[in-house]
Structure formats: structure tokens, C-alpha cells
Amino acid sequence: MCWDSDGREREQVFWVSDNYLFHACAMQRIYNLTERQLLRKVNKGELSREDADKSLEMLASKVLLGALAVPPPPVKHIDGDLDPEKEKHQRMAALVGHQTVPQRKNIISDIMGKNMMSNVPKHLAELFTFVETEFDPLNMSKRVKPWLEAIQKQPELGKYLQALKHVVLLKLVQQLSQVYQTMRISDFAKLADFLSLHDCEKLIVQAVSFNQVCTPLGLCAACYRAHARAHTRETTRG
Numbered sequence: 716m717c718w719d720s721d722g723r724e725r726e727q728v729f730w731v732s733d734n735y736l737f738h739a740c741a742m743q744r745i746y747n748l749t750e751r752q753l754l755r756k757v758n759k760g761e762l763s764r765e766d767a768d769k770s771l772e773m774l775a776s777k778v779l780l781g782a783l784a785v786p787p788p789p790v791k792h793i794d795g796d797l798d799p800e801k802e803k804h805q806r807m808a809a810l811v812g813h814q815t816v817p818q819r820k821n822i823i824s825d826i827m828g829k830n831m832m833s834n835v836p837k838h839l840a841e842l843f844t845f846v847e848t849e850f851d852p853l854n855m856s857k858r859v860k861p862w863l864e865a866i867q868k869q870p871e872l873g874k875y876l877q878a879l880k881h882v883v884l885l886k887l888v889q890q891l892s893q894v895y896q897t898m899r900i901s902d903f904a905k906l907a908d909f910l911s912l913h914d915c916e917k918l919i920v921q922a923v924s925f926n927q928v929c930t931p932l933g934l935c936a937a938c939y940r941a942h943a944r945a946h947t948r949e950t951t952r953g
Contacts, residue, residue: 722748725810726781735878739781739822740811746774746831768834775834776872779843782822784878787885789926823847838865846883852890856909859883863909880910884918888928 726741753770756762804816811817826832832840842862845851851858863879866872887907891898904912922928 729807730874734807735781735785736817736819736822737807737811739778739785739819740808740813740817742774742778742781743822743825744812746771746778749774771834772836773871775831776836776839777875778831779826779835779839780866780872780875780879782819782826783843783846783882784875785819785822786882786922786925787889787927788819838862842866842879846886850890852887852894853906855883855887855890856906860909881918884910884915885922885927888919888922892928 722745726738729738729741753767757764757767808816867876884907907915
């Protein structure tokens with residue numbers, strides 16, 4: 716397998732097909748191979764360490780955002796033997812150099828263990844730390860907006876924006892459900908104003924159906940009703 720020639724093509728295929736986990740794995744492998752190549756040049760005196768770090772910054776940023784864009788795993792795990800896509804996932808894992816199907820937490824651990832955070836801009840490191848480690852549902856939108864806006868301004872990173880917003884929404888719902896038993900949709904909309912209410916409703920419905928969140932806050936019934944009404948209107952117009 717020649718990753719110099721087809722690694723980037725594979726990460727793009729995984730991305731456009733919404734296989735964010737395997738996109739992140741592919742980007743991780745591209746980063747590791749590139750880092751080794753640059754280190755050899757540094758050791759030979761062909762490249763300064765500073766220039767090598769600059770070359771790695773964008774790749775490290777893509778690995779970090781690619782990992783963050785992977786949705787959290789189901790709250791209720793499917794037994795591996797019962798997973799209808801087990802064989803497909805194993806084949807894709809082999810394509811990115813894994814003997815077993817990787818998990819989101821493994822990629823996150825690798826990013827932390829290899830100190831990749833030192834090679835990314837400060838605002839991306841702050842976003843990563845906030846999403847992965849902090850609990851602040853009432854201020855989540857206010858805190859992530861500046862970081863998301865900075866990402867939007869970077870052409871090479873802008874593609875991650877919507878997927879990141881979806882993950883932040885899931886984190887918000889998970890954290891709110893630990894504090895509140897019920898919440899009005901209007902109040903929730905204010906806390907999730909980085910997305911439209913329509914997108915929030917649709918994503919919450921999907922998240923519950925994929926077991927990514929437990930039934931939260933009494934929101935899901937309202938979201939299902941709103942989503943059904945929107946679907947009915949679209950069908951009627953069609």
C-alpha cells in the first residue's frame with residue numbers, strides 16, 4: 716500500500732461518504748508518515764525543526780478536527796457479532812492500517828499522547844480541550860462560537876464546520892440531560908443558537924435513533940412532532 720500516492724485520496728473518499736471515523740484515521744496515518752519524512756530531513760540537516768513544525772501545522776489541525784468531527788459512540792453499544800456492518804468496518808479499518816476497527820477514543824488518546832496539540836493553533840487546541848473535557852452546557856454556545864468562526868475563515872478547514880457543530884450539539888444535549896429533566900424548546904434553542912432550530916430538531920431525532928443520546932429533557936417528543944410536521948409539509952408541496 717503506497718500511502719504517498721493514495722492516502723489523501725482515501726481520506727477524501729471517507730469524508731465525502733460521511734465516514735468521519737475512517738477519515739480521521741486516514742488523516743492520522745498521513746500525519747504520522749509525513750512527520751517521519753520531515754524528521755529524517757531534519758536529522759540530515761536538509762530542513763530546520765521550525766520549518767518542519769510549520770509544515771505539520773495544517774496536517775495536525777486536520778487530524779484534530781477530523782477526530783472531533785467523529786460523532787460520539789452509541790450510548791447502548793451493539794454487540795460486535797450482531798453489528799450488521801461489522802465486516803464492512805473491518806475492511807475499511809484495513810485500508811487505514813488498523814487490524815481492528817478503531818474507535819473515536821483511540822484517536823483522541825493518540826492525539827493527546829503524541830502531543831499533537833503543540834502543532835495546532837491555539838484556538839483549535841482550546842476547542843479540542845473544551846469539547847473533550849469541560850462541562851459547561853449553559854455557556855457552550857457562547858464559548859464555541861469564536862472558535863467555529865475562526866475555522867470558517869480557513870478554506871482548508873471550513874469543511875469540518877458542520878460536522879463539528881453537530882458534535883457540539885450532541886455534547887450540549889448530553890450535558891443538559893444530566894442537569895435538567897425537562898426543558899422548553901424555546902429555551903433550548905437559545906442555548907444551541909449556533910444551529911437553526913430546524914437542524915437541531917432533525918439532529919436530535921437522528922441522535923436518539925442512533926442511540927447517541929438517551930431520550931433527553933422531554934425534547935425528543937417535541938422534536939419528533941416538529942420533524943414530522945416539516946416532513947408532511949415537504950411531502951405535500953412535492
